[in-house]
Amino acid sequence: xxxxxxxxxxxxxxxxxxxxxxxxxxxxxxxxxxxxxxxxxxxxxxxxxxxxxxxxxxxxxxxxxxxxxxx
Amino acid sequence: xxxxxxxxxxxxxxxxxxxxxxxxxxxxxxxxxxxxxxxxxxxxxxxxxxxxxxxxxxxxxxxxxxxxxxxxxxxxxxxxxxxxxxxxxxxxxxxxxxxxxxxxxxxxxxxxxxxxxxxxxxxxxxxxxxxxxxxxxxxxxxxxxxxxxxxxxxxxxxxxxxxxxxxxxxxxxxxxxxxxxxxxxxxxxxxxxxxxxxxxxxxxxxxxxxxxxxxxxxxxxxxxxxxxxxxxxxxxxxxxxxxxxxxxxxxxxxxxxxxxxxxxxxxxxxxxxxxxxxxxxxxxxxxxxxxxxxxxxxxxxxxxxxxxxxxxxxxxxxxxxxxxxxxxxxxxxxxxxxxxxxxxxxxxxxxxxxxxxxxxxxxxxxxxxxxxxxxxxxxxxxxxxxxxxxxxxxxxxxxxxxxxxxxxxxxxxxxxxxxxxxxxxxxxxxxxxxxxxxxxxxxxxxxxxxxxxxxxxxxxx
Numbered sequence: 001x002x003x004x005x006x007x008x009x010x011x012x013x014x015x016x017x018x019x020x021x022x023x024x025x026x027x028x029x030x031x032x033x034x035x036x037x038x039x040x041x042x043x044x045x046x047x048x049x050x051x052x053x054x055x056x057x058x059x060x061x062x063x064x065x066x067x068x069x070x071x
Numbered sequence: 072x073x074x075x076x077x078x079x080x081x082x083x084x085x086x087x088x089x090x091x092x093x094x095x096x097x098x099x100x101x102x103x104x105x106x107x108x109x110x111x112x113x114x115x116x117x118x119x120x121x122x123x124x125x126x127x128x129x130x131x132x133x134x135x136x137x138x139x140x141x142x143x144x145x146x147x148x149x150x151x152x153x154x155x156x157x158x159x160x161x162x163x164x165x166x167x168x169x170x171x172x173x174x175x176x177x178x179x180x181x182x183x184x185x186x187x188x189x190x191x192x193x194x195x196x197x198x199x200x201x202x203x204x205x206x207x208x209x210x211x212x213x214x215x216x217x218x219x220x221x222x223x224x225x226x227x228x229x230x231x232x233x234x235x236x237x238x239x240x241x242x243x244x245x246x247x248x249x250x251x252x253x254x255x256x257x258x259x260x261x262x263x264x265x266x267x268x269x270x271x272x273x274x275x276x277x278x279x280x281x282x283x284x285x286x287x288x289x290x291x292x293x294x295x296x297x298x299x300x301x302x303x304x305x306x307x308x309x310x311x312x313x314x315x316x317x318x319x320x321x322x323x324x325x326x327x328x329x330x331x332x333x334x335x336x337x338x339x340x341x342x343x344x345x346x347x348x349x350x351x352x353x354x355x356x357x358x359x360x361x362x363x364x365x366x367x368x369x370x371x372x373x374x375x376x377x378x379x380x381x382x383x384x385x386x387x388x389x390x391x392x393x394x395x396x397x398x399x400x401x402x403x404x405x406x407x408x409x410x411x412x413x414x415x416x417x418x419x420x421x422x423x424x425x426x427x428x429x430x431x432x433x434x435x436x437x438x439x440x441x442x443x444x445x446x447x448x449x450x451x452x453x454x455x456x457x458x459x460x461x462x463x464x465x466x467x468x469x470x471x472x473x474x475x476x477x478x479x480x481x482x483x484x485x486x487x488x489x490x491x492x493x494x495x496x497x498x499x500x501x502x503x504x505x506x507x508x509x510x511x512x513x514x515x516x517x518x519x520x521x522x523x524x525x526x527x528x529x530x531x532x
C-alpha cells in the first residue's frame with residue numbers, strides 16, 4: 001500500500017512536471033479541464049475547417065461556372 | 072537569473088526568469104537572459120517574428136550593445152516604444168475585446184510556426200497608434216507537442232471573464248481587474264454572470280465549467296491519475312484557440328446610452344456656444360501646437376478629435392465607460408487618439424508588488440497641453456475639491472492648460488446646487504484665476520459664445 005502511494009506520487013509529479021519555462025501557474029484544474037474538453041474543441045474545429053472547405057469549393061464551383069457561361 | 076542593476080529595472084518586470092525590462096535615459100530596453108535566448112532565436116529563425124510584426128501584432132525591436140553593464144551574456148534589444156502606458160482596467164469594452172483577439176491571433180499564428188504563448192496576460196498588450204500590440208517579445212516560447220496550453224486559465228481570467236461580465240452583467244465591471252492583478256477569478260465571474268450565459272456553449276465551457284473544474288480538482292485527484300497518459304494534440308490546441316475566439320466574439324455590449332454619452336444631444340449648449348467653443352479650442356491648439364494633448368473629462372471625444380486631427384498625440388480620459396466606448400467606436404480610425412477610462416477623483420493607483428508593478432496615473436508622465444473643458448464645476452462643486460488643489464493637480468502634469476470656467480449661474484451648476492447647501496462661497500472666476508495663477512500664466516481669456524462660461528489658455532510658469 002505504501003509502495004503504491006509512493007509510485008502514485010511519482011507518477012503525479014511526472015505527469016504534471018512543468019516545462020522549464022512555464023513561469024506562470026497554469027493550475028492543475030485548468031490542465032485537466034483542457035484534456036477533458038480536447039475532444040469537443042478538436043471536433044468543433046474540424047467541423048469549422050470542413051465547412052470552410054465546403055464553402056470555398058462551392059465558391060470556386062460557381063466562379064468557374066460563371067467563367068464558363070461568360071465565354 | 073540575470074539580475075538587473077536595481078536602479079534601472081522596471082518595477083513591474085521581475086516575474087519572468089527569461090529576461091526583464093529596464094529603462095535608461097527615458098528609453099525602454101529588454102534584456103534577454105541566457106535561458107530565454109533559445110526561444111528568442113527560434114522566434115526569428117521560424118519566421119514568426121516577421122509574420123507577427125508584419126501584422127502589427129508584436130512590437131518590432133532592434134538588437135543593441137550591452138552598454139548598461141548587464142553582463143551574463145544577456146542579449147539587449149530596444150523594442151518599439153509605447154507612447155503612453157495604459158492598463159486593462161482603464162480600457163473600454165472594445166479595447167479589451169481587441170486586445171483579447173490580438174492575443175488569440177498571436178497564438179494562432181505562433182502555433183503554425185511551432186511556437187506558443189507562454190503567458191496570456193493583458194499587461195502584455197499595449198495600444199500603439201490605436202491598435203493593440205504585444206509588447207512582450209519573450210512571451211513566445213517553443214511549442215511542446217502534447218502539452219495543454221499553460222496560459223489558458225490566465226487568458227480566461229484576464230480577458231474572457233471581464234469581457235463577459237461587461238457584456239452580460241454591467242459595463243463597469245472591467246474595474247474589478249484593478250483588484251485582481253492576475254485577472255478575475257473564474258468562480259467569481261461564474262457566480263456574477265447571469266444564468267442565461269450558461270446557454271452559450273463557449274461561455275459555458277471556458278468560464279462556468281472551467282471554474283468548476285478548478286474548484287473541484289482536489290476531489291478529482293483520482294481521476295487525474297487516469298488522465299496522465301492523455302495527450303493534448305496540436306489540433307485540440309488550435310481548436311481551443313478558435314473556441315476562445317468564438318467566446319470573445321460572442322461578448323457584445325447591449326445597446327444602451329448612458330446619461331453622459333447623450334450629453335451633447337441634450338441641448339446643454341446653444342448651437343452658437345458649441346461652435347464658438349470649438350473655434351476657441353481650435354485656435355489655442357493652432358497657436359501652441361502641442362505634441363501631446365490630454366483631454367480630461369473628454370466625454371465622447373468631441374474636442375479630443377480636434378487635437379488628434381491636428382497631429383497631436385491625444386488621450387481622451389473620461390470616467391464613464393460608455394462614453395469612452397462611444398469615443399472608441401466613433402473615432403476607431405483615428406490613430407492619434409487613445410480613449411481611456413479614468414476617474415479624476417480616484418485615478419488609477421499603483422498596484423501589485425510594493426504598489427509599483429502597475430504605475431499610478433500620476434507616474435504616467437505629462438502632457439504638452441491639457442484640456443479641462445466643462446470639468447471644473449464637477450470637481451469643485453460636484454466633488455468638493457477646493458480650487459487651489461485642482462490647480463496644483465493640473466500643474467503637476469500640464470505644460471499648457473485650456474480651462475473652461477463654469478460659473479455658479481450656469482444652468483448646470485444651478486441644477487447641481489438645487490438640492491444642496493451652497494457652501495461654495497469661494498467658487499468664482501476671480502478665485503479660479505487666483506488659484507491657477509500660482510502655477511500658470513494666463514495667456515488668453517474669452518467668453519464662450521453667448522454663455523457665461525470663460526475659456527482660459529494658461530502656460531505653466
